[in-house]
Amino acid sequence: MKxxxxxxxxxxxxxxxxxxxxxxxxxxxSFKTDTQIMNSPFSLPEVWNFDNYRRxxxxxxxxxxxxxxxxxxxxxxxxxxxxxxxxxxxLARMEFKSEKLQKNLYVxxxxxxxxxxxxxxxxxxxxxxxxxxxxxxxxxxxPLTGMAISFNTLxxxxxxxxxxxxxxxxxxxxxxxxxxxxxxxxxPIMKPxxxxxxxxxxxxxxxxxxxxxxxINDSRKMTISIGASLFKGSYxxxxxxxxxxxxxxxxxxxxxYVLLQKNIIEGMTAGAVxx
Numbered sequence: 001m002k003x004x005x006x007x008x009x010x011x012x013x014x015x016x017x018x019x020x021x022x023x024x025x026x027x028x029x030s031f032k033t034d035t036q037i038m039n040s041p042f043s044l045p046e047v048w049n050f051d052n053y054r055r056x057x058x059x060x061x062x063x064x065x066x067x068x069x070x071x072x073x074x075x076x077x078x079x080x081x082x083x084x085x086x087x088x089x090x091l092a093r094m095e096f097k098s099e100k101l102q103k104n105l106y107v108x109x110x111x112x113x114x115x116x117x118x119x120x121x122x123x124x125x126x127x128x129x130x131x132x133x134x135x136x137x138x139x140x141x142x143p144l145t146g147m148a149i150s151f152n153t154l155x156x157x158x159x160x161x162x163x164x165x166x167x168x169x170x171x172x173x174x175x176x177x178x179x180x181x182x183x184x185x186x187x188p189i190m191k192p193x194x195x196x197x198x199x200x201x202x203x204x205x206x207x208x209x210x211x212x213x214x215x216i217n218d219s220r221k222m223t224i225s226i227g228a229s230l231f232k233g234s235y236x237x238x239x240x241x242x243x244x245x246x247x248x249x250x251x252x253x254x255x256x257y258v259l260l261q262k263n264i265i266e267g268m269t270a271g272a273v274x275x
Contacts, residue, residue, distance in 0.1 A: 023250065030244040037239050052244040059231065060245055065224040068137075072223065073205050075141050077198060080148045085190075088156030089182065093165065106157065112150030120147075121214055128215055135218040143211055148201050159193040160186075199260050203253055224249050 029037055030052055031045040087109065096102040120143070128139045171185045187194075209225045216222055227249055231242035 052240045056244040069224045084152035092160035109153040
């Protein structure tokens with residue numbers, strides 16, 4: 001038994017190291033010059049200083065980029081979670097005249113999980129240009145909200161099917177209306193599912209690059225994910241500046257993930273298994 005526990009700890013340690021090594025290596029490279037990065041990427045920096053980070057902060061308009069990204073995060077989460085919660089509740093709790101229609105609607109809402117976002121870039125670009133909303137928040141809010149619908153529906157419907165409906169039936173018998181039922185009974189129970197979706201969706205929006213790079217050309221509307229690409233020029237690439245910028249972009253996500261990590265496993269196991 002002790003040998004099994006010892007072996008499990010070794011496996012966990014190895015997996016943890018493999019998972020964290022890229023980020024630790026990135027931090028190490030962020031203190032090197034371009035020459036050191038190219039010639040000796042695995043060695044320690046000759047001089048430990050923050051020159052690369054100072055240059056990254058000077059090049060990047062971090063306050064503006066963070067502001068734009070936070071606006072997108074809050075807007076897409078509020079709209080996306082509200083819409084998918086209501087639709088998922090209907091699919092999981094309401095009785096349809098046709099069971100086939102109910103299943104088809106569920107499959108239709110999940111179909112986005114198998115469509116790569118890159119395939120949607122050109123059609124989305126044509127639609128955004130036709131609507132004349134390029135270089136605006138709306139040009140990113142619309143597609144980012146739509147792309148989250150499938151995953152949100154999967155988690156919400158699975159979670160709703162995972163706990164008994166008797167709780168809601170008892171509330172209805174006590175005279176609880178639909179609005180109060182959703183806000184006072186269902187929502188508190190679904191906190192783990194909401195926390196899980198918020199974490200995954202926030203990280204997705206924070207890291208989203210293809211749409212932002214395609215639809216946004218105005219520096220005043222650029223998101224934080226575009227920051228690292230600003231160090232790539234026509235005749236060369238500032239690798240040390242790019243890596244330092246990447247560290248500045250990743251650190252807030254890690255902090256956010258650590259703060260909500262307890263809710264992620266609970267929400268995934270309760271929601272994604274069933275449905």
